[in-house]
Amino acid sequence: GAVVSQHPSWVICKSGTSVKIECRSLDFQATTMFWYRQFPKQSLMLMATSNEGSKATYEQGVEKDKFLINHASLTLSTLTVTSAHPEDSSFYICSALKGDRGIYEQYFGPGTRLTVT
Amino acid sequence: EDQVTQSPEALRLQEGESSSLNCSYTVSGLRGLFWYRQDPGKGPEFLFTLYSAGEEKEKERLKATLTKKESFLHITAPKPEDSATYLCAVQAKAGNMLTFGGGTRLMVKP
Numbered sequence: 001g002a003v004v005s006q007h008p009s010w011v012i013c014k015s016g017t018s019v020k021i022e023c024r025s026l027d028f029q030a031t032t033m034f035w036y037r038q039f040p041k042q043s044l045m046l047m048a049t050s051n052e053g054s055k056a057t058y059e060q061g062v063e064k065d066k067f068l069i070n071h072a073s074l075t076l077s078t079l080t081v082t083s084a085h086p087e088d089s090s091f092y093i094c095s096a097l098k099g100d101r102g103i104y105e106q107y108f109g110p111g112t113r114l115t116v117t
Numbered sequence: 118e119d120q121v122t123q124s125p126e127a128l129r130l131q132e133g134e135s136s137s138l139n140c141s142y143t144v145s146g147l148r149g150l151f152w153y154r155q156d157p158g159k160g161p162e163f164l165f166t167l168y169s170a171g172e173e174k175e176k177e178r179l180k181a182t183l184t185k186k187e188s189f190l191h192i193t194a195p196k197p198e199d200s201a202t203y204l205c206a207v208q209a210k211a212g213n214m215l216t217f218g219g220g221t222r223l224m225v226k227p
Contacts, residue, residue, distance in 0.1 A: 108160035
């Protein structure tokens, strides 16, 4: 199997505070994880690529100082939304890359609903 | 630039009415084409990976096929529980990133 978990599944925070979201690969090791954002009735938008032991690679237009990514182990990546504002409210989804004999597939977590008030 | 276009955007079917979803793509060297199912408020669930033209894969009522320009997801005799958004994505040989299409929202009425 290939199971990816996220915690929390939903969070409500006040404007100006920071929120940390965890992404874990439960039954495989993942040197690469990805963070996506999804708005209602839209497809997934890649925010950044997280590599274990190195700095994350951010997509154009994504503020790296606002969305801090840490990939400290082969099974855990975290996304911290710093000084959150209402416009950061969204559905955040992570995925973990599982590779085996040259075949690489992304498995997704269940998502985290962030609401900033 | 890699591009993925899915059609139709939305599809309403009666239970038992078979149909196909289309995914057209352009990519600089295809490593793999992926199909996912996403239910509201949840993360995408992996369905299939296709690697080369002519390849087909099946899972229950779903069958995915691949040509050099597009992929089809055939749904045979769908049931209401097949209602979901189906996402198509391509992975280029140059990296591990996925480029997603806009999705097809499938609604199956009993």
